[in-house]
Amino acid sequence: MTSTPDVAGLLADPLLRDARTLAGHAGLDRPVLDVTAYRGDLASVDGHLVLCDVRDATPAYRLDALVRRAQEAGAAALCVTAGHTARPPLSAVRLADRLRIPVLWAATDDPFRLALDLTLRVRAPEVTRARTVETLVRRLATRTEGPELIATARTVLAAAVSLVTRDGSAIVGDPAASDALRPDLAVPQRTPGLLAHPVHAVPSAGDRPGGTAPVTAWLVWPVEPADEERADTVALGLAVLEPFVRSWLAGARTRADHDSAVRRRLLTEIVTGRGTVSREVVEQSVALGWRLEDWHVGLAVRAEQPPAVDRPDTVPAPLVAALARHGVTTQAVAKGDGDWALWSSSSRRPADDEPRLLLRQVRRALAELPSTWRLVAGIGWPRQGSGGLADTLTEARNAARLAAAREFRPSVEHTDELGVGRLLAAWQQSDITRAFAETALAPLRGTAHAHLLTTLRVFLENGGSAAATARALGLHRNTVTARLRQVRERLGVGLDDPGNRLALQMACRALTFG
Template sequence: MTAPPKVSDLLADPLLRDARTLAGHAGLERPVTDVTPYRGTLTAVVGHLVLCDARDTTPAYRLDALVRRAQEAGAAALCVTAAATARPPLSAVRLADRLRIPVLWAATDDPLRLALDLTLRVRAPEVVRARTVETLVRRLGTRTEGPDLLAAARGVLAADISLVTSDGSAILGDPVPWDGTLRPELAVPQRTARLLAHPVHDSPAGQRSGAAPVPAAWLVWPYQRADEDRADTVALGLAVLEPFVRSWLATARTRADHDSAARRRLLEEVVGSRATVSREVVERAVALGWRLEDWHVGLRIHCETAAADRPDTVGAQLGAALARHGVAAHAVAERDGGWALWTSSVRQPAPDEARLLLREVRRALAELPRRWRPVAGIGWPHQGPGGLADTLTEARNAARLAGVREFRPSVELTDELGVARLLATWQQSDITQAFAETALAPLRDADHAHLLTTLRVFLENGGSSTATARALGLHRNTVTARLRQVRDRLGVDLDDPGHRLALQMACRAVQPAPE
């Protein structure tokens, strides 16, 4: 059997959400064992919340007497119900403060209903819980969309519930900072002193093969105060809500995957056709809000997400971060896990607008989780369907070069790359790719990956063994020994500038790009 609620617990309950504590704050921690309506006498009311009508407290001396009698009878608190909010006389307030008995003032048009609800809340919380669940199931059964489901649960449970990701970012509702005692990596319901969290389990189709179960999201209720019965009711409500939200997420994910695949195919057709897109392609693009004839600025963004990060959630957070900084872009998830994005405008963007976009993209990416290590490339403005293909290609090249940078987030604008643009073109050519695959083959297996890394860092640091050792955190002798192995396996002279340049281009060509 759970402990009886305290007066302060009832004040935190939705039933007395609008009630005010007018006096006797020192007694708010008194336990309430029952609820008794005042009928002219106060007997056997030890530990009870006494409900009285405003007429029982006027004139002023009657409230003074009622406060004194309630204290003498051992009542936990006195609650005055009235149709409108009023102020009790000062003498009664001072008396209640002195006697340390709480005096509550609850504005209600139906005092009998309030008395019945409070009685059930104190005497039979399990009945309240059952009724709440029944009402919640009925409300949820008529809703299919996430916002509607959350709104229904918030209304029935009278709790500010949010649907958040594993790092507390909001999917629906408000973001919720995790407290230090909650462990979001565990897919089990959890309760802390200020937080109630229930995992939304992933559907079998959405689970990664061989991966440990990871919640797709969390239903969370942050609260200031809640007694055990109230917390149990909300916890049960979250458990009831979870399968409905899971179904919505699965449906939304399927719909998003279908839409994403359709967008990706359409973009591939636009890029492949360039200026000769068919009428059907144009019509499909217009249906998606793509104005192919406009001026376009391409973006390419990639994040190093982990197995626990769902692509749809990552995309939603990325889009929200860009939107917060005024970047309204069309986005298409690509097959390699990155995103192709572009902004469109009727007029040709001014040169300073590209640099403004660069600054805003950097700010947006800085808001993403640091573990994602985002990189981005931005193309130059081009017009028409062929221009969209050109600017997206430029953005991809810029993103490749941004991925070479050691810091994150890294964002490059293609117009500012200079010689790097030429190098990007070279390293992506078929000839360079073929040379790289052949020349570096002896180092591309798992057992020699450390040698390939050492070679790449050595070449990027101008052929300096000292700088390479510093960058890799190794002793210079270790680097020297590794370079000797590289020479032996590749059969090249690393002191030859021509060989170093060719190998550097090859390393860049085979290096995992930000894709």
């Protein structure tokens, strides 16, 4: 069933994208039953959008008279068509506001075409929709890259279409509000704030026959003020766009999978070989844009709750983009799900004040990313050559381990800021420390006593302060005191002795980072 548009809905349509509302905003909810071109007669225009030439609305007194006559005849709105260089008069503003009849000014060089298209839009919206879809398909057929596909859809649909991940992060275009998208429902969605269409992954050989392919991304449109016909057109446009985007993503995924495998293998060989790498590794590194002979600064980033993506073996584009926005251009390799190695390279040795600047830049960049990722990061010291790249990445990884001990997220540490922390990082990774931790903390292991182990760890990280521990855990101080008493009883050691606290803190960290 075709719905009747109102004036506001037509103004949101691409046909009137260049129109302005001069007056009568209070009447924008008037339904538009038909479109009439003014030819000196307003006898049968009840509920019509009346189009008149600018010559019928000038001088100003003629527009005043036309507004009054249109209101008396029951017109839904009056739309003055004029060339792009003409300026609208302002004399009828007060009268139209008082009469609550919208007065529109449409800049067009072809008023006849505008009248015809608007008539079809109101009388036969399915024809307009079919034309739009036909145009979209024809133009998409000549596009192969994602940004081109989205740009074409935006132009043809006159809608801010974007391609986003399952958590709403932008792939092409703008991000979507995380609370507006229901990624668990793999079907087209329409809410008051968002219109979304799922982009399914290309079925693989291992998929169940007849099963639904998983959703790899979403095509979204932040719903503007529009009537149902306009929303239906955009929804159909997204459905038409989906297979083109799916094909592009499949091709991009194949290329990225190969590239990711090459990157991981090369980085492994560089880190393993330290200062000695084969000629093949050097040649492939150059092909990837890695300048092994330069100065490098390593950056290790971990997501305790990585974003929901169908390709965990790649570095999330939002992470790389956020760093770039803050002046940190990196090479990136995914080491595992939520575990990423990045580094920046420079032909000159970084200045002495750059570590602190880099620390601020990384902290600001990570603060822009979703808090649900729970990010921690570590930054290495500037090192030169392939061996230096291996060393700075190792330092960054150790710094990230210490950053994970912080209670807040995101947490970033620089190896230059750690002091004795670097020594502690080596200790807590040793087999001896790990064995001691498993033995010393055995009475607190297991789900039944997990709350006691957490309380002990936070207590030690907060300098042995029960008050600070209570604040960090959101508990009453008496609760923390009671838990610490149970810890003492189960471990059989006192927590007032500095030596005991240091040993237990090392044990807690060894379990956390192991």
